[in-house]
């Protein structure tokens with residue numbers, strides 16, 4: 001029997017963004033707030049990291065001039081980004097950063113209390129900071145401790161089934177637990193902080209525990225934007241980890257094994273000189289970039305093609321790449337100087353150089369049972385970040401659904417290119433602004449009877465899958481994920497995507513006729529259904545983008561075997577997608593320009609005092 005739980009506000013998801021949303025709501029006076037999550041310790045924030053995981057904020061050190069306007073301009077200039085979100089992310093960055101510092105996240109400061117920064121990708125200043133490889137994990141832990149301390153209610157182990165929407169308003173969600181039981185979480189305001197639809201791809205550096213609920217939002221008709229914009233890059237697959245920084249700068253050998261034969265496959269397409277140059281560059285040009293396919297990103301293309309051809313691609317740290325000589329004469333001056341200054345100009349092997357340059361990088365794999373001193377490290381080009389997501393206004397409220405807010409990676413506030421670290425900043429600022437907007441209005445529980453009815457409906461609808469005949473949901477899900485990685489990731493061929501769209505549309509429409517699950521796997525089957533909807537929507541968005549925008553950002557698009565050039569005018573427009581109950585409808589709109597905000601103190605003070613600045 002389905003049940004209903006009612007709150008003034010619910011936050012769905014317990015990553016860095018969701019935890020902050022719940023804490024802020026509580027602090028701003030919405031005490032009747034609860035978190036609903038498929039696993040309190042699941043998700044990207046808690047379970048992913050990188051070499052030096054970055055947090056992007058306004059510069060806070062010495063004489064390095066910076067301003068809100070300048071940071072907003074950086075965020076805006078990536079293309080396909082709304083100016084009001086960029087300005088809000090810049091303006092809120094200091095407040096959110098210091099909240100984390102106060103919560104105990106150990107961002108380093110000097111003897112005088114200045115927080116030094118470094119440059120990250122697409123960053124003209126030195127705005128980036130880090131607490132090490134697990135910045136987002138430490139953020140989530142610190143915020144999670146505060147949630148527990150404040151006694152905020154957490155419903156753990158519930159996966160989103162549907163959003164409860166009626167007449168353009170959200171009333172909460174229905175969800176299913178591990179035993180196959182259904183409940184409605186009825187709320188006056190719903191904050192979706194469910195992260196990226198990471199499960200969409202088979203080749204992924206997201207943690208396996210991260211699914212996302214974007215599919216449920218899409219099915220409910222919530223407007224999406226920039227869905228085609230993703231970040232992909234080289235990562236190890238047995239233990240999911242980005243292979244950036246010193247993993248590349250130590251110059252490992254790229255090999256592929258097919259039919260028991262292991263060889264340096266990059267040599268089929270590149271000279272030894274270029275292989276070594278591009279490998280080094282991959283250290284700080286990590287994400288696949290369509291503008292660099294004739295440079296370092298060619299490595300990603302060749303790795304992808306080799307995987308497609310059935311090769312098991314790996315990094316070999318035990319042998320030097322062919323062409324490397326004892327004098328390191330083949331290296332560019334930049335690479336030789338860098339490696340020399342880092343103490344790594346050692347000819348023995350990439351492993352010897354890595355020990356000298358970054359011993360912790362070796363330890364990390366050892367702690368996950370992988371000894372790169374003796375074994376090959378399996379790799380692939382993996383999905384790492386979704387720049388797109390739900391379309392939100394300047395308070396991270398859905399642009400077409402009342403009482404619904406989307407924060408963190410589930411929101412689509414990043415455009416084509418974002419500075420490294422801005423995802424974590426955006427998650428904190430967006431969740432704070434959503435909480436302010438909710439707290440500024442009267443916040444009541446929602447229509448409980450309607451929500452209970454919705455939960456009973458969900459139980460009936462999804463219960464149909466518990467049948468003897470039909471295809472196993474897990475097999476369909478795995479097959480779709482492989483297809484997405486092959487045909488709808490960093491290399492997108494129009495003809496293959498058209499075929500994939502047809503296949504996914506068909507599976508989405510006939511899901512309940514043909515899919516089988518057990519009561520004990522119903523929760524996973526519901527997630528797979530939402531993932532199917534999600535893949536179909538994303539595939540349509542990518543196909544449309546390939547046709548009207550061409551190759552750009554993290555994707556190279558091809559038609560009839562030829563690369564399609566970028567249509568640069570489209571950088572000032574944003575592609576949106578809405579499901580109308582039958583079709584995925586994509587259109588494009590101009591970006592919202594950077595607002596000319598009023599900075600006159602007396603006027604702002606009056607507006608603020610009248611409560612006008614939070615709504």
Ligand SMILES: Cc1cc2nc3c(=O)[nH]c(=O)nc-3n(C[C@H](O)[C@H](O)[C@H](O)COP(=O)(O)OP(=O)(O)OC[C@H]3O[C@@H](n4cnc5c(N)ncnc54)[C@H](O)[C@@H]3O)c2cc1C
Pocket residue numbers: 012013014015016017018036037038039040041042043044045046048049050052053054055056136158159160193194195196205206207209210211212213241242384385407408409410420421422423424425427527
């Ligand atoms: C390898 C890697 C390295 C990265 N490095 C950086 C970096 O250096 N700088 C940076 O800014 N960003 C980085 N990112 C991105 C950043 O980590 C994420 O964007 C951010 O952590 C997302 O936070 P979130 O709170 O939005 O979502 P998540 O942390 O993913 O949390 C989602 C929450 O929702 C829950 N949930 C998911 N699906 C469901 C469902 N169906 N039902 C119920 N609950 C659900 C999950 O359990 C989880 O609690 C990196 C990402 C990866 C994968």
